[in-house]
Amino acid sequence: xxxxxxxxxxxxxxxxxxxxxxxxxxxxxxxxxxxxxxxxxxxxxxxxxxxxxxxxxxxxxxxxxxxxxxxxxxxxxxxxxxxxxxxxxxxxxxxxxxxxxxxxxxxxxxxxxxxxxxxxxxxxxxxxxxxxxxxxxxxxxxxxxxxxxxxxxxxxxxxxxxxxxxxxxxxxxxxxxxxxxxxxxxxxxxxxxxxxxx
Amino acid sequence: xxxxxxxxxxxxxxxxxxxxxxxxxxxxxxxxxxxxxxxxxxxxxxxxxxxxxxxxxxxxxxxxxxxxxxxxxxxxxxxxxxxxxxxxxxxxxxxxxxxxxxxxxxxxxxxxxxxxxxxxxxxxxxxxxxxxxxxxxxxxxxxxxxxxxxxxxxxxxxxxxxxxxxxxxxxxxxxxxxxxxxxxxxxxxxxxxxxxxx
Amino acid sequence: xxxxxxxxxxxxxxxxxxxxxxxxxxxxxxxxxxxxxxxxxxxxxxxxxxxxxxxxxxxxxxxxxxxxxxxxxxxxxxxxxxxxxxxxxxxxxxxxxxxxxxxxxxxxxxxxxxxxxxxxxxxxxxxxxxxxxxxxxxxxxxxxxxxxxxxxxxxxxxxxxxxxxxxxxxxxxxxxxxxxxxxxxxxxxxxxxxxxxx
Amino acid sequence: xxxxxxxxxxxxxxxxxxxxxxxxxxxxxxxxxxxxxxxxxxxxxxxxxxxxxxxxxxxxxxxxxxxxxxxxxxxxxxxxxxxxxxxxxxxxxxxxxxxxxxxxxxxxxxxxxxxxxxxxxxxxxxxxxxxxxxxxxxxxxxxxxxxxxxxxxxxxxxxxxxxxxxxxxxxxxxxxxxxxxxxxxxxxxxxxxxxxxx
DNA sequence: CATGAATGAGAGTTCATTCAT
DNA sequence: GATGAATGAACTCTCATTCAT
Numbered sequence: 001x002x003x004x005x006x007x008x009x010x011x012x013x014x015x016x017x018x019x020x021x022x023x024x025x026x027x028x029x030x031x032x033x034x035x036x037x038x039x040x041x042x043x044x045x046x047x048x049x050x051x052x053x054x055x056x057x058x059x060x061x062x063x064x065x066x067x068x069x070x071x072x073x074x075x076x077x078x079x080x081x082x083x084x085x086x087x088x089x090x091x092x093x094x095x096x097x098x099x100x101x102x103x104x105x106x107x108x109x110x111x112x113x114x115x116x117x118x119x120x121x122x123x124x125x126x127x128x129x130x131x132x133x134x135x136x137x138x139x140x141x142x143x144x145x146x147x148x149x150x151x152x153x154x155x156x157x158x159x160x161x162x163x164x165x166x167x168x169x170x171x172x173x174x175x176x177x178x179x180x181x182x183x184x185x186x187x188x189x190x191x192x193x194x195x196x197x198x
Numbered sequence: 199x200x201x202x203x204x205x206x207x208x209x210x211x212x213x214x215x216x217x218x219x220x221x222x223x224x225x226x227x228x229x230x231x232x233x234x235x236x237x238x239x240x241x242x243x244x245x246x247x248x249x250x251x252x253x254x255x256x257x258x259x260x261x262x263x264x265x266x267x268x269x270x271x272x273x274x275x276x277x278x279x280x281x282x283x284x285x286x287x288x289x290x291x292x293x294x295x296x297x298x299x300x301x302x303x304x305x306x307x308x309x310x311x312x313x314x315x316x317x318x319x320x321x322x323x324x325x326x327x328x329x330x331x332x333x334x335x336x337x338x339x340x341x342x343x344x345x346x347x348x349x350x351x352x353x354x355x356x357x358x359x360x361x362x363x364x365x366x367x368x369x370x371x372x373x374x375x376x377x378x379x380x381x382x383x384x385x386x387x388x389x390x391x392x393x394x395x396x
Numbered sequence: 397x398x399x400x401x402x403x404x405x406x407x408x409x410x411x412x413x414x415x416x417x418x419x420x421x422x423x424x425x426x427x428x429x430x431x432x433x434x435x436x437x438x439x440x441x442x443x444x445x446x447x448x449x450x451x452x453x454x455x456x457x458x459x460x461x462x463x464x465x466x467x468x469x470x471x472x473x474x475x476x477x478x479x480x481x482x483x484x485x486x487x488x489x490x491x492x493x494x495x496x497x498x499x500x501x502x503x504x505x506x507x508x509x510x511x512x513x514x515x516x517x518x519x520x521x522x523x524x525x526x527x528x529x530x531x532x533x534x535x536x537x538x539x540x541x542x543x544x545x546x547x548x549x550x551x552x553x554x555x556x557x558x559x560x561x562x563x564x565x566x567x568x569x570x571x572x573x574x575x576x577x578x579x580x581x582x583x584x585x586x587x588x589x590x591x592x593x594x
Numbered sequence: 595x596x597x598x599x600x601x602x603x604x605x606x607x608x609x610x611x612x613x614x615x616x617x618x619x620x621x622x623x624x625x626x627x628x629x630x631x632x633x634x635x636x637x638x639x640x641x642x643x644x645x646x647x648x649x650x651x652x653x654x655x656x657x658x659x660x661x662x663x664x665x666x667x668x669x670x671x672x673x674x675x676x677x678x679x680x681x682x683x684x685x686x687x688x689x690x691x692x693x694x695x696x697x698x699x700x701x702x703x704x705x706x707x708x709x710x711x712x713x714x715x716x717x718x719x720x721x722x723x724x725x726x727x728x729x730x731x732x733x734x735x736x737x738x739x740x741x742x743x744x745x746x747x748x749x750x751x752x753x754x755x756x757x758x759x760x761x762x763x764x765x766x767x768x769x770x771x772x773x774x775x776x777x778x779x780x781x782x783x784x785x786x787x788x789x790x791x792x
Numbered sequence: 793c794a795t796g797a798a799t800g801a802g803a804g805t806t807c808a809t810t811c812a813t
Numbered sequence: 814g815a816t817g818a819a820t821g822a823a824c825t826c827t828c829a830t831t832c833a834t
Contacts, residue, residue: 014814030317049815052814166365169368246797407817428625445818448817507708563757569763570763575722582753639794650830
């Protein structure tokens with residue numbers, strides 16, 4: 001049983017504590033400037049323990065990234081089974097996105113993911129898969145809109161979902177550098193315009 | 199050709215070649231993974247030459263970033279004096295953006311800027327200034343649209359410019375990971391929708 | 397033998413070996429010309445081990461200097477409890493000083509301490525403290541001379557101790573450059589003259 | 595005509611300016627921590643000029659040391675032809691010594707000389723010669739004391755001169771670290787005691 | 793005479809990784 | 814499972830020295 005498979009269970013405490021520590025330190029200092037020493041100490045262990053569980057720093061980062069993006073995605077799954085009106089589901093989704101985005105360390109971490117993904121083919125693929133899943137969830141939500149006649153039957157959901165993601169990502173990026181760049185309302189207004197709900 | 203100018207010429211050349219090399223190596227490997235050794239070698243010099251011109255790696259990066267963002271911005275300035283129709287100015291702008299974005303190394307470099315800016319207050323400020331200038335240029339273009347009655351007089355140009363930037367950045371980000379994520383036409387269509395030109 | 401003690405033993409050994417190596421290499425090459433690489437190699441380790449124990453070269457030097465001066469001082473402490481005659485205690489003290497001074501590397505090392513102390517306020521303070529302790533020990537010895545009526549009750553011990561230290565340091569310095577500059581007898585004679593024992 | 599011989603004349607301005615700068619920067623930062631860049635700049639030149647005149651940093655330092663020690667010595671030569679009383683010549687000499695010792699940078703520089711001399715045979719020889727000259731001057735002064743019956747005819751002048759130098763050097767060293775360690779009066783008193791003038 | 797662009801060896805320091813305990 | 818001593822490669826940065834101008 002190799003190291004990696006041990007963690008496919010994702011059950012033991014050290015795994016969780018290292019993941020939590022990673023969120024903090026990778027977010028705060030970035031991948032390169034975070035030493036294993038610091039990461040382990042933050043988790044309450046020492047360097048040695050880290051290598052007991054993970055093959056290398058890179059290996060760990062990839063696993064951490066998968067974990068993080070997967071957890072991120074899960075926050076939106078309840079929307080798929082919601083009984084609320086279409087408009088309120090949309091609002092709800094934007095609110096969740098807004099809240100997650102403003103969580104400490106998330107945006108810096110996301111840039112870190114981007115920075116690394118853009119230079120590493122295999123990481124890029126993971127990001128691509130993540131985006132595809134993202135589009136899919138939005139498509140499923142939008143489908144509800146069509147079914148309830150809130151959206152035009154002609155709307156290309158695939159394209160529309162990509163537009164929505166672009167807008168959300170774009171606002172997020174902008175907000176990282178320009179303070180008070182946007183409000184929840186503005187995002188909501190723009191997305192509704194895109195959906196033809198205005 | 200006197201002594202001074204020969205020395206100055208040489209100095210200017212090494213400065214410029216280091217800047218050019220930076221675009222390549224920072225884009226390719228990222229800030230942390232790029233060593234001064236590599237950067238200098240890429241420019242055809244040795245480490246020592248680098249430190250003849252710049253105080254430190256960080257110092258250099260900031261200067262390089264300023265330089266790069268300033269050059270980037272300049273590509274859009276001709277739009278301000280264009281005599282073309284409003285719609286074609288918009289198309290033209292998007293085309294320029296699209297072309298620059300697809301230049302090798304630009305997107306990775308931009309993520310690098312983001313990654314560093316988000317953790318460094320002084321870099322963040324530079325990014326903020328850059329974004330402000332960006333908004334301003336777009337506002338000036340949109341103003342033309344108002345003057346020629348192509349845009350509604352009620353349109354809040356400040357907010358609209360931010361929306362446009364968000365959309366462009368967002369599509370750029372998406373396109374870095376999802377291949378064939380969008381076409382020029384799609385961006386143009388979305389921006390025209392935002393402007394109420396559809 | 398439990399885990400902790402084995403680790404601790406190893407750690408103590410490398411610490412001690414680095415200190416010992418420092419006596420040799422700092423004495424031989426001086427502070428600036430001694431590289432951490434050389435120091436570590438002399439101790440039988442590599443650079444990394446050095447940084448396991450010490451924060452920086454400067455930090456290490458200060459710790460080493462404290463250590464060395466403290467050990468130096470300890471050689472004289474037995475004099476304080478000696479039952480020998482006052483004159484023989486004085487002779488004994490000078491002999492110890494002479495022996496320590498002729499130990500390989502000590503004088504060069506002492507100049508190194510001086511060189512650095514004179515330019516660094518915090519090192520200077522340590523040197524000052526060291527001299528004060530030095531004066532004190534001599535005062536305590538001289539006090540015995542007063543109690544046994546070998547020294548005049550009028551003698552200012554504080555000032556006299558400083559004179560003795562000056563003479564010893566001065567001869568040491570001279571002896572570093574002028575071969576056969578002085579003999580033990582000459583120092584002893586001068587100090588006895590200062591004490592009014594002649 | 596080689597580089598060195600140019601300067602045997604010791605006439606040109608650059609020579610003097612570099613010597614003056616050296617006194618300041620070597621005194622302030624020490625040999626190793628003083629860069630040629632800084633030295634030249636302090637003298638009002640650039641690196642290149644330095645190498646126009648001197649073969650290497652070490653070469654320059656030795657020449658500077660010779661120069662400095664020679665100038666130092668010259669301050670005492672007037673004593674040899676003085677018509678004052680023996681006691682006042684002694685006082686005068688100590689005063690000159692005291693004044694020179696308290697000149698900014700001199701003591702640190704002297705330690706630098708010691709530090710380097712003790713590790714370099716040829717520099718050591720220069721120091722030895724300097725000390726010999728030093729002893730000689732003092733001997734010549736003391737001879738006057740004998741001729742005027744102020745000193746015992748039995749006094750071994752050679753040994754006495756060495757004692758005096760030891761006392762002066764020793765007090766100087768002490769004074770570098772222990773503030774208010776000694777006064778002119780104390781030195782004078784001790785030296786007079788050594789001479790049997792008390 | 794004087795400059796300063798360029799070099800390259802070498803410095804102090806960090807850190808991912810290994811492994812005996 | 815957990816530790817921490819040890820390594821060595823790689824990094825940023827400095828500086829004595831050279832030489833074309």
